[in-house]
Amino acid sequence: MSNVPLRGLTPPAQAASVLLARARGSREVFVVARALALRFLGGFLAFPGGKVHSSDDELARTTPGLTGSHVAAIRELFEETGVLLAHDAGGAYPTAEKLLPLRRELMTEQITFPALLAEHKLHLRPEDLTYVGSLVTPPFAPLRFDTAFFLAVLPPGQTAEVWPGELTEGAWRSAESVLADWNAGDNLVAPPTVALLQAIGGQPIEELPERLRPLLDKLAAGAIHPIWFSPGVQMIPLFAEGLPPSTHTNAYLVGSDPAYLIDPGASAAEEQSRLFDLLAGRRLRGVVLTHHHSDHIGAVQVCAERYGVPVLAHPRTAQALHGRIAVHQLIHDGDRLDLGTAPDGKGTWHLQAIHTPGHAPGHLCFWEPRYRLLFVGDMISMLSSVLIPPPPEGDLTEYLHSLQRLQSYPARLLLPAHGSPSARPAHVLEQALAHRREREEQLLQALQAGPRTMAELVTELYRGLPAELTRFAEMQIQAGLHKLQREGRAVAVDAHCWRQNAS
Numbered sequence: 001m002s003n004v005p006l007r008g009l010t011p012p013a014q015a016a017s018v019l020l021a022r023a024r025g026s027r028e029v030f031v032v033a034r035a036l037a038l039r040f041l042g043g044f045l046a047f048p049g050g051k052v053h054s055s056d057d058e059l060a061r062t063t064p065g066l067t068g069s070h071v072a073a074i075r076e077l078f079e080e081t082g083v084l085l086a087h088d089a090g091g092a093y094p095t096a097e098k099l100l101p102l103r104r105e106l107m108t109e110q111i112t113f114p115a116l117l118a119e120h121k122l123h124l125r126p127e128d129l130t131y132v133g134s135l136v137t138p139p140f141a142p143l144r145f146d147t148a149f150f151l152a153v154l155p156p157g158q159t160a161e162v163w164p165g166e167l168t169e170g171a172w173r174s175a176e177s178v179l180a181d182w183n184a185g186d187n188l189v190a191p192p193t194v195a196l197l198q199a200i201g202g203q204p205i206e207e208l209p210e211r212l213r214p215l216l217d218k219l220a221a222g223a224i225h226p227i228w229f230s231p232g233v234q235m236i237p238l239f240a241e242g243l244p245p246s247t248h249t250n251a252y253l254v255g256s257d258p259a260y261l262i263d264p265g266a267s268a269a270e271e272q273s274r275l276f277d278l279l280a281g282r283r284l285r286g287v288v289l290t291h292h293h294s295d296h297i298g299a300v301q302v303c304a305e306r307y308g309v310p311v312l313a314h315p316r317t318a319q320a321l322h323g324r325i326a327v328h329q330l331i332h333d334g335d336r337l338d339l340g341t342a343p344d345g346k347g348t349w350h351l352q353a354i355h356t357p358g359h360a361p362g363h364l365c366f367w368e369p370r371y372r373l374l375f376v377g378d379m380i381s382m383l384s385s386v387l388i389p390p391p392p393e394g395d396l397t398e399y400l401h402s403l404q405r406l407q408s409y410p411a412r413l414l415l416p417a418h419g420s421p422s423a424r425p426a427h428v429l430e431q432a433l434a435h436r437r438e439r440e441e442q443l444l445q446a447l448q449a450g451p452r453t454m455a456e457l458v459t460e461l462y463r464g465l466p467a468e469l470t471r472f473a474e475m476q477i478q479a480g481l482h483k484l485q486r487e488g489r490a491v492a493v494d495a496h497c498w499r500q501n502a503s
């Protein structure tokens, strides 16, 4: 029980990305910063790239060996960095000087990419790109990509430069230096980029295809992706039956060694065994629960027994799980969970518990001050608005208060149990509060027009809602009515009907 759905998972879109080496044999690659407001990985460092367009597929058909992914990789690289892997009639690469006005024309949409190539008699060659492998966004995000990664080398006479827009900057960096900054908490790096930089491992970039092979083989065999949104924090999206659109619950493995496992929700044996494969060779300190809902607890007991570690939760969660799952250690507001030495080896790090009732009575969030991470459980879902049941299970007044408490932490990254982490915690929390204010306003307006039954309120407030979700809409409305009644702004006419309290 977690969310009122707004949108579901869609199949991944085809995309392409380029690891551009500064020169042959170089250890430096061009890394770009994605603008904070971008829906996909906004605020993270990544490699240039983007979606494959239908025009890329069409252009690919004109040259043997070229695919839509090749064309998309070359086009995106040109748009984002000004580097164009194309050849003139004599086989030479165009110079930076020649490319500058062409890029401007393309970016201001005065010309399409195929027309630009045709007009300047430029052609693409598949051998400019070396295919590394493809990575599919794991099923935690509604926006997912099947991205083909390619290696390329900066052509002589060209320069790579980011024009501010969707990207905010770009730089030639070695894999080690980007990862060292990441470990120190000085930047945010997109998880596939982390995996690729780790695979480069201080070697020349040309060696990446063979160095990445073991990971690609493991993924092809069904292993869970290595998803590192922050050093020392591995996100593990596990199939867990929640409310649609949620198909997965993000567990988090936090800490170097041993680590805490937060919310392992998988109840299916097959999914649990993928989790055990991932945990092989890792030591656990304990299994931590944000709250007691079924899509967060499926693998709790089995993990605690298998690894001989305690289950930790808030007393209200322990109470809700009584007779089902034994909680060995209670966590109260303000308690610290020690995480040992920080990932960069400097000092220690820890989680601090924040009791955030509203969605569930014993709900806990966790603040990690070293990297400024906020683990929000089901306080925020990045897929939909969170279900707030009426008391005693939930409480809208408490939920709003809990959201406001979360706003007081200077978080850089918000890590939810459902959906993609966000590099804009303040924005996400403010949006959640604004959404509730808007819903309350709608409820008040409906009651101002006259007494309303629950069925009428559902119809007015949740137009077009699928019938199977009606009971969740009713719970949200019940919670809203309860808050208004408590504040003296609404009264019950009878058990099924409410009106505004004008007095």
Ligand SMILES: [Zn+2]
Pocket (backbone or CB within 6 Å): 001, 002, 291, 293, 359, 360, 378
């Ligand atoms: Zn929940």
